[in-house]
Amino acid sequence: MSESVDFTDIYADEAMVDRATEVIRSGRYVKGPMVERFEEAFADFCGTDHAVGVASGTDAIYLSLKAAGVEPGDDVFVPAHTFFATVSPVLELGATPVFVDHDPETYTMDPDDLAEKVSAADDPAAVVPVHIYGHPAEMDAIGDVAADHDLAVIEDSCQAHGATYRGDRAGSLGDAGAFSFYPSKNVTVAGDGGMITTDAPDLAREARMLRNHGRNDDGEHVRLGLNHRLGELHAALGLEQLDHLDEWNENRRAAAERYTERLRDVDQVDPPVARDHVEHVFHLYVIRVPDRDDLQESLETAGIDTGVHYPVPTHEHPAVSERLDGTPQVPRTEELTDEILSLPMHPRITDTEIDQVCATIERHYDR
Ligand SMILES: Cc1ncc(COP(=O)(O)O)c(C=O)c1O
Incomplete structure (x- = not known):
């Protein structure tokens, strides 16, 4: 009888406990030194001049768009194949999401479809490419x-x-990057958190004000802003995790390589592609198969956890569709959502677990 295989694995160690203890003993829970240290380390990691800690990835997208000057009525180009939170900030700003189809190989935004849709738009203002699954x-x-x-x-x-x-x-x-530190991400703050990265000092300054009630350094509220701050505890835990990120990404790539090697001869499975000029970080390892629901059931019966990212195209969710004029033209996205399956993936997955997943897939197609 084989063991069950978890979809992901949340890391914890004593160093994280020590970091948390340090913050708790300091009594500084917000607007303290940890957020600044995490911002500096994260900017350094990404190779940008600035990083601004915020409360979630959704906030990072929302505030980046706002700080970049997106206004009500503007057209903002987004992929149709992504998580809801790429699109909801656009609508919250009163701007119009324009949906772009994906590259059939990498599932990231198709630049040709983007060019066509931008040319046809009345008020093009911004584009939000998503590095979906970890492929830029x-x-x-x-x-x-x-x-x-x-x-x-x-x-x-x-x-x-x-x-x-x-x-x-x-x-x-780009002009800015938006990151999430949600627990399942490649690096987390052990809770919700996010970061905006940018080389543009004006955008960074604007984002810093907007995350803190629109307040400037003189204490005046010069923008209408809410509270989108990152807490000190989360920043301290993110700082600790960041030290492991390169190694964890290496482990993810090695796991992906093993999956792809093992699944190469299964005709029904399209494994993910990593283009030569990118380094993929395999946040998710997503295969494409003709009978997704059946395969998912076979894996579940064998005790293997899987996921679907995402089962419904963003524009079909009621909160989005009811705000759109007309139906977006994204035929590839409509097809893809029924065929994708995310296999277990995390930095500590073992070769035995990967082999067990692959053997179950082989058996499913040998029936
Ligand atoms: C592509 C994408 N965009 C935005 C988000 C939103 O991030 P958060 O959950 O931190 O708000 C996530 C993560 O959940 C995501 O995967």
């Missing part, structure tokens, strides 16, 4: 379209901590 979007081609139409580029890097595109890290490839 085609930032050169997207950047060219953005430059031609004066679009702000906000990278949704919530699944791509440490990923590189032509040698540069996610978060340093």
Whole structure:
């Protein structure tokens, strides 16, 4: 009888406990030195001049768009194949999401479809490419379209901590990068948290004000802003985790390589692709199969946890669809959602576990 296989694994160690204890003993829970230290370390890690800690990845996207000047009525280009939180900030700002289809190989935003949709738009203002599953979007081609139409580029890097595109890290490839530290992410703050990365001092200053009630350094509320701050405890835990990130990403890549090698001969399975000019960080290892629901059931029966990211295209969720004029033209996304399956993936997954998942998939197709 084989063991069950978990989808993910949440890391904890004594060093994290020590960091938390240090903050608790200090009595500084907000606006203290840990957030600043985490911001500096994260900016350094991404290769940007600034990083601004916020309360979640969703806040990071929302505040980046706002700080970049997106206004009600503007058109903001988003992939249709992503998590809801890439799109909800656009709608919260009163802007209009324009849905772009994906590259059939990497599932990231298709720059040709982007170019077409930008040309047809009335008020193009920003684009939010998502480095989905940990594979960077085609930032050169997207950047060219953005430059031609004066679009702000906000990278949704919530699944791509440490990923590189032509040698540069996610978060340093556009006007700003938005990161999530939700517990299942490649690095977490042991709770909710987020970060904005940027080289632009004005955008960083604006984001810092907006996250703290729109307040400037003189204590005046010069913007209408809410409270989107990151707490000291979370920052301290993020700082500790960041030290492990490169090693954990290496482990994820090694696990992905083993999966792909093992699944190579299973005709029904399309394994994920990593283009030569990127370093994928495999936040998720997502295969494409013709009978997703059946395969998921076989794996579940064998005690193997899987996921679907995402079962419904973003524009089909009621909160989005009821705010749209017309149906977005994204035929590839509609097909993809029924065929994708995320296999167990985390830095501590063992070869035995991967082999067990692959053997179950082989048996499923040998029936
Ligand atoms: C692609 C993407 N965008 C945005 C988010 C939102 O991040 P958070 O859950 O920290 O608000 C997530 C993570 O959940 C995500 O995966």
